[in-house]
Amino acid sequence: MADDLHFRDFTGGEKAQLVLLHARMAKRGMAGPDVDLSDLQNKVRRIEQRAERRKKNGKK
Numbered sequence: 001m002a003d004d005l006h007f008r009d010f011t012g013g014e015k016a017q018l019v020l021l022h023a024r025m026a027k028r029g030m031a032g033p034d035v036d037l038s039d040l041q042n043k044v045r046r047i048e049q050r051a052e053r054r055k056k057n058g059k060k
Helices: 012-029 038-056
Strands: none
Touching: 012 038
């Protein structure tokens, strides 16, 4: 997560999405070290970028 973002900077829907995406990454991670998580990590990154843009523009 970006250094200047806090969990409170995310909307309720984004928080739920982040929790579910992290749970999916954990589940896939249990399958072994060779499992590709990049698609889920990209989704998390996009959510973080959206929250960062919103914070930068002063919207909540």
